[in-house]
Amino acid sequence: MKPSLHIDNIVYELTEACNQCCRFCYNYWRDGSTPLPPPVPRLVRKTLRKLLSQASVGTVSFSGGEPMLLRNIHDLAMLARFRGAHVNVLTNGGLLTEDAVGNFKNIGVGAVQIPLLSADPAVHDYLTQVEGSWEKAVAATRRAVAAFGKGVFTVLVITKVNAPGIAETLRLIGDLGVKGVMVNRFNIGGMGILHSRELLLDRETLHGAFAAVEAFAASRPDMRFVSGVCTPLCVMDPSPYPHIQFTYCTTDFSRRPVTVNYKGDVRFCNHSPYILGNIYDRPVGEILTDPDILARYAEIPERCRDCNLLKRCNGGCRAASEQVYGTFAEADPMLGGV
Ligand code: SF4
Ligand code: SF4
Numbered sequence: 001m002k003p004s005l006h007i008d009n010i011v012y013e014l015t016e017a018c019n020q021c022c023r024f025c026y027n028y029w030r031d032g033s034t035p036l037p038p039p040v041p042r043l044v045r046k047t048l049r050k051l052l053s054q055a056s057v058g059t060v061s062f063s064g065g066e067p068m069l070l071r072n073i074h075d076l077a078m079l080a081r082f083r084g085a086h087v088n089v090l091t092n093g094g095l096l097t098e099d100a101v102g103n104f105k106n107i108g109v110g111a112v113q114i115p116l117l118s119a120d121p122a123v124h125d126y127l128t129q130v131e132g133s134w135e136k137a138v139a140a141t142r143r144a145v146a147a148f149g150k151g152v153f154t155v156l157v158i159t160k161v162n163a164p165g166i167a168e169t170l171r172l173i174g175d176l177g178v179k180g181v182m183v184n185r186f187n188i189g190g191m192g193i194l195h196s197r198e199l200l201l202d203r204e205t206l207h208g209a210f211a212a213v214e215a216f217a218a219s220r221p222d223m224r225f226v227s228g229v230c231t232p233l234c235v236m237d238p239s240p241y242p243h244i245q246f247t248y249c250t251t252d253f254s255r256r257p258v259t260v261n262y263k264g265d266v267r268f269c270n271h272s273p274y275i276l277g278n279i280y281d282r283p284v285g286e287i288l289t290d291p292d293i294l295a296r297y298a299e300i301p302e303r304c305r306d307c308n309l310l311k312r313c314n315g316g317c318r319a320a321s322e323q324v325y326g327t328f329a330e331a332d333p334m335l336g337g338v
């Protein structure tokens, strides 16, 4: 029987493990201090089945950690496709071989997202902390573009380290044939807390970076640019950047990336560290509509109470506030100057 609950977007975290150690990684379980548990393919499959029996899902994005570490990832994609979901794969590209791309294509995977952080291999590798990762990301992007065309998205995480070379990076991304670019400002969390001093963008650098993206975007109408991490409107007014699509946070679960991990833990979104409940204890629909949980996300930060932009801005990324301050009730830590 088809489940009655529908969720548009689920980020499904297949593992905590990763073959990179990016300085900006927002995964809340990462602070570089402990080894990460290895993937558990059977549990990942069991939990995906359980989830898809509790809700019909529009798009499931395989994430992690690094989802390509799962040897049964193609089987998982097939399962989700069979249940009617679109499947996206969010990978660093290091394990995205020709065969892997071909299999995803045959299964009907819709989109692949690969980060590319700089046109300069040394800068990319510095940020990922893995030598040779730039070469692999570029090769994986080429392979993916050949198979998926417009279904390939480059993720450009903008930090203080790579912001100066942003124009060259965008040129490289365009030359690789990519048509969709996520231009995400560094959003603090996980490993990024440890490296915040060197990565956090001051206002001037942030505006300069988005001005560079805007100039490039205006010259490439065949490409699409999305700022996927919301930035408080009092920090950045998006109107000077009409060629970039800005997204803003919402507490409405039908319009945000509800996140479930392979153990069945449900979270507000992929950046949030707070576990709302577990789908082995009660159905995901019950968890997401629990009045206590809704009340937690209805709180308004003190400094935003009288702001006439609140409805649109919602206080910035408050999952980042959860990571830094331990509460959703504070505005984006970007405002606190962490
Ligand atoms: S950002 Fe992605 S690739 Fe980098 S360490 Fe985190 S999960 Fe791995
Ligand atoms: S809602 Fe808060 S974070 Fe957003 S613009 Fe207003 S004061 Fe700034």
Ligand code: SF4
Residues within 6 Å of the ligand: 229, 230, 248, 249, 250, 256, 257, 268, 269, 270, 271, 272, 316, 317, 318, 319, 320
């Ligand atoms: S809290 Fe932050 S990461 Fe989560 S959906 Fe909102 S803007 Fe996105």
